[in-house]
Amino acid sequence: MRQFPAQEHCSGPRPAPPGLSADHPLIEIDHVTFGYDVTRTILNDVSLSFPRGKVTAILGGSGSGKTTLLRLIGGVFRVNRGRVVFDGEVVDTRDKVQLYRLRRRLGMLFQFGALFTDLTVFENVAFPLREHTDLPESMIRDIVLMKLNAVGLRGAAPLRIAQVSGGMSRRIALARAIALDPELIMYDEPFAGLDPISMGVTANLIRKLNDTTGATSLMVSHDVQECFSICDYAYLMSLGGRVVAHGKPADLQASEDPEVRQFIRGEPDGPVRFHYPAVPLAQDLGVTP
Amino acid sequence: MGKKSIETLVGLFVLLGMLGFVFLALKSANLGSISGSDTYTLVARFDNVGGLKPRAPVRSAGVNVGRVTAITLDGKTFQGVVSLDIDRRFQFPKDSAAKILTSGLLGDQYVGIEPGGDEKNLAAGDNIAQTQSAVVLENLIGQFLTGKAGDAADQPASAAPAASAAAEKK
Amino acid sequence: MIALLAALGRFALGILRSLGHAAFFFADLLRFAPAALRRFSLVVAQVHAIGNRSLVIILASGLAVGFVLALQMYYALVVYGAAESLGLIVNLALVRELGPVVTALLFAGRAGTSLTAEIGLMKAGEQLAAMEMMAIDPRSRVLAPRFLGGIVSMPILAVLFSAIGILGAYVVAVLLIGVDAGNFWSIMQARVDVWRDVGNGIVKSAVFGVICTFVALYQGYETQATPEGVAYATTRTVVIASLGVLSMDFVLTALMFSTG
Numbered sequence: 144m145r146q147f148p149a150q151e152h153c154s155g156p157r158p159a160p161p162g163l164s165a166d167h168p169l170i171e172i173d174h175v176t177f178g179y180d181v182t183r184t185i186l187n188d189v190s191l192s193f194p195r196g197k198v199t200a201i202l203g204g205s206g207s208g209k210t211t212l213l214r215l216i217g218g219v220f221r222v223n224r225g226r227v228v229f230d231g232e233v234v235d236t237r238d239k240v241q242l243y244r245l246r247r248r249l250g251m252l253f254q255f256g257a258l259f260t261d262l263t264v265f266e267n268v269a270f271p272l273r274e275h276t277d278l279p280e281s282m283i284r285d286i287v288l289m290k291l292n293a294v295g296l297r298g299a300a301p302l303r304i305a306q307v308s309g310g311m312s313r314r315i316a317l318a319r320a321i322a323l324d325p326e327l328i329m330y331d332e333p334f335a336g337l338d339p340i341s342m343g344v345t346a347n348l349i350r351k352l353n354d355t356t357g358a359t360s361l362m363v364s365h366d367v368q369e370c371f372s373i374c375d376y377a378y379l380m381s382l383g384g385r386v387v388a389h390g391k392p393a394d395l396q397a398s399e400d401p402e403v404r405q406f407i408r409g410e411p412d413g414p415v416r417f418h419y420p421a422v423p424l425a426q427d428l429g430v431t432p
Numbered sequence: 433m434g435k436k437s438i439e440t441l442v443g444l445f446v447l448l449g450m451l452g453f454v455f456l457a458l459k460s461a462n463l464g465s466i467s468g469s470d471t472y473t474l475v476a477r478f479d480n481v482g483g484l485k486p487r488a489p490v491r492s493a494g495v496n497v498g499r500v501t502a503i504t505l506d507g508k509t510f511q512g513v514v515s516l517d518i519d520r521r522f523q524f525p526k527d528s529a530a531k532i533l534t535s536g537l538l539g540d541q542y543v544g545i546e547p548g549g550d551e552k553n554l555a556a557g558d559n560i561a562q563t564q565s566a567v568v569l570e571n572l573i574g575q576f577l578t579g580k581a582g583d584a585a586d587q588p589a590s591a592a593p594a595a596s597a598a599a600e601k602k
Numbered sequence: 603m604i605a606l607l608a609a610l611g612r613f614a615l616g617i618l619r620s621l622g623h624a625a626f627f628f629a630d631l632l633r634f635a636p637a638a639l640r641r642f643s644l645v646v647a648q649v650h651a652i653g654n655r656s657l658v659i660i661l662a663s664g665l666a667v668g669f670v671l672a673l674q675m676y677y678a679l680v681v682y683g684a685a686e687s688l689g690l691i692v693n694l695a696l697v698r699e700l701g702p703v704v705t706a707l708l709f710a711g712r713a714g715t716s717l718t719a720e721i722g723l724m725k726a727g728e729q730l731a732a733m734e735m736m737a738i739d740p741r742s743r744v745l746a747p748r749f750l751g752g753i754v755s756m757p758i759l760a761v762l763f764s765a766i767g768i769l770g771a772y773v774v775a776v777l778l779i780g781v782d783a784g785n786f787w788s789i790m791q792a793r794v795d796v797w798r799d800v801g802n803g804i805v806k807s808a809v810f811g812v813i814c815t816f817v818a819l820y821q822g823y824e825t826q827a828t829p830e831g832v833a834y835a836t837t838r839t840v841v842i843a844s845l846g847v848l849s850m851d852f853v854l855t856a857l858m859f860s861t862g
Contacts, residue, residue, distance in 0.1 A: 219734065251735045259729055439643075442653070448758070449758030
C-alpha cells in the first residue's frame with residue numbers, strides 16, 4: 144500500500160457514535176434484490192458491508208450493478224427485496240425527512256464531476272454550505288478555500304467551470320463533496336478517463352481524506368491497480384448482480400477462483416466470454432459442413 | 433455577471449414593462465378620461481334604446497360628460513331604463529332632454545343631452561323626463577313607404593305605379 | 603385487427619399516463635413556487651435570463667409588426683374612407699391579440715427552447731442527481747425559480763411588444779403615410795378600454811407565460827440524456843407550447859370578448 148506524506152486537513156479520526164461499537168459497519172447491504180423494472184434484475188440477493196473508517200472498493204465489469212448500489216445507498220431508488228442499513232438505520236425512500244437527514248451525512252463524487260456549469264469553482268464548493276448552513280459569507284469563504292486547498296486547487300477558485308480540465312473538475316467535485324465534512328464519501332468511477340498523473344493525484348486524495356477525517360470511503364471502479372493500491376477491502380461483482388468474491392487486496396490477488404483471476408489479471412477470455420453469444424462462424428459465413 | 437448588475441438590469445426590465453403599461457393605458461386607452469368617483473347618476477327612459485350599449489359615452493354639445501352604466505327593461509311600462517353616470521362638474525337643467533344618437537353615419541350609438549331652460553338642475557338619481565328614442569331603420573323605411581302611399585292615395589293614377597314600384601324594390 | 607386495437611389502446615393509455623405525469627409535475631411546480639419566492643435572488647436571476655435576454659427580439663418583432671399592421675390596415679381602411687381609425691385598429695389588434703400571442707410564440711421559441719436545453723443538459727450532466735444527493739430538491743432550487751421567472755417575464759414582454767408596435771404604427775401612419783396625428787391618438791383613446799382590452803391582454807399573456815414555461819421545463823426534465831434526446835425535447839417544447847398558446851387564445855378570446 145502506498146504511503147503518503149501527512150498533510151494538514153482535520154484533527155483526526157472521528158469517534159464512533161455512542162451505542163455502536165467502532166467496528167460496526169457504517170453501511171450494510173442486506174440480501175438486496177433490485178431491478179429498474181421486471182425484465183432486468185440488476186442486483187440479485189447481494190450482501191455487502193462497509194466497515195467504518197476504511198476505504199472499500201467495489202469492483203466489477205460494466206452492468207454488474209456497482210453504480211446502482213451507490214444509488215440505493217443514497218436512497219434514490221427503493222430496493223425490491225432486502226434492506227439498506229445506514230449507521231443502524233434502515234433507509235426508507237418514502238420518508239423524505241429521513242432521506243434528507245441521511246444525505247446530509249454523505250458526499251458523492253459523480254463520474255464526470257457533475258459540477259454546476261453556471262457557477263464558478265468557488266460557488267460550486269460553496270453550494271452545499273450556502274444551502275444547508277446559515278454560516279456568514281466570510282466563514283464560508285474560509286471553508287471553501289480550505290477544501291480547495293486540500294485538493295490542491297485553491298488558486299482555481301475564481302475560474303468558470305468551462306475553463307477547467309477534466310482532472311481538475313473531478314477534484315473540484317471532490318472538494319464540493321467534502322464541504323460539509325461527511326461521514327461517508329462515495330466515489331463513482333473516480334479513475335475513469337484520467338491520465339496517470341491525475342490518477343495518482345486522485346488516489347492520493349482518496350486515501351489521505353479517509354485517513355485524516357476518519358470518514359468511510361466507498362469506491363466503485365474497474366481500475367484494479369489503483370484501487371488495490373489504496374483500499375483496505377474490496378468486493379468483486381459480476382454481471383447479473385452477484386458478489387463473486389470479497390476480501391483484502393492481497394487475498395484477492397492470490398485467489399484461485401477463475402472469475403476473480405480473469406478480472407484481476409485482465410484476461411480477455413475466461414468465465415466472462417470474449418464472444419457475444421452467436422451461431423458458429425462457419426454457419427454465419429454459409430460454409431456449413 | 434455580478435449579482436448587483438443582474439438585479440439592476442432586471443429592475444430596468446420591470447420598469448420598462450411598467451412604463452409600457454402606463455403608455456398603453458394612458459396614451460392609447462381611455463384611462464385618463466372619466467373616472468368612476470366624481471360622478472352622479474341620472475336615469476332616462478326610452479321606448480327604444482336601439483343599439484345603445486353599456487359604457488357608451490354620454491355627450492352634450494359633442495363633449496363627453498359621462499357614461500352609460502346599465503340598461504334594463506322596466507317590467508311595468510316596458511320601457512328601456514338607462515342609467516347614466518355624469519361627471520359632477522356638469523349640471524343640467526331639470527327640463528333637459530336625452531336622445532339616443534349615432535356618431536357619424538354608421539357609428540356607435542351614444543346618449544346626447546340637450547339642456548333645457550329650467551333654473552333648477554337635475555339632482556343625483558333624478559329621471560330625465562324628455563327622451564327621444566333611437567332611430568330604428570325599419571321604422572324609418574316603413575314611414576317612408578306609408579308616406580309615399582299617402583301621396584299615392586291623393587293622386588291614385590300616377591302614384592300607384594310608383595308605390596308598387598317602391599314596394600317591389602323593398 | 604385485434605393487434606391494431608391493442609396498439610391503439612396502448613397508445614391512448616400512454617397519452618393518458620403522460621398527461622397525468624405532466625399534471626403531477628405542474629402540481630410540483632406550484633407547490634415549490636412559494637419556497638422559490640423566498641429565495642428571491644434566484645427568481646431575479648431567472649427573470650434576467652428569460653426576460654431581459656428576450657427583449658431584443660420582442661422589441662424588434664413588435665416594431666416590425668407595428669409597421670406592417672399600419673400599412674396593411676391602411677390599405678384596407680382607406681377604401682371605406684375610414685383611414686382615421688387606423689390607430690384604433692392597430693391598437694386593438696396588438697393589445698388584444700397580437701401582443702400576447704406573438705410574444706408567446708416568440709417566447710416559446712427563444713426562452714422555451716433555452717430552458718428545455720438547459721434543464722435537459724443539467725439532467726444529462728447529472729447535475730440534478732448531484733443536487734438530490736446533497737439533499738437539495740432540484741425542483742425547488744432549479745425548476746420553480748425558472749417557472750416564476752417565466753410567468754413574470756411574459757406579461758412584461760407582451761406589453762412592450764404592443765407598446766412598441768403602436769409606436770411603430772404611428773411612425774408609418776402619421777410620419778410616412780400622412781394620417782392625421784390628432785385623429786390617430788384621439789380615436790384610439792376614445793374606444794380602447796384599459797380594463798377590457800389592455801387588462802385582458804395582460805391576463806392572456808400571463809396564462810401564456812404559464813403554458814410556455816411549464817411545457818419548456820417539463821420537456822427538459824423528462825428528456826433523455828443524449829444529444830438526440832435534447833434536440834427532440836426542444837422541438838417538442840416549441841410545438842406543444844405554440845399549440846397550447848393558440849388553443850388557449852381561442853378559449854380566452856371567446857370568454858373575454860364575447861359579451862357585448
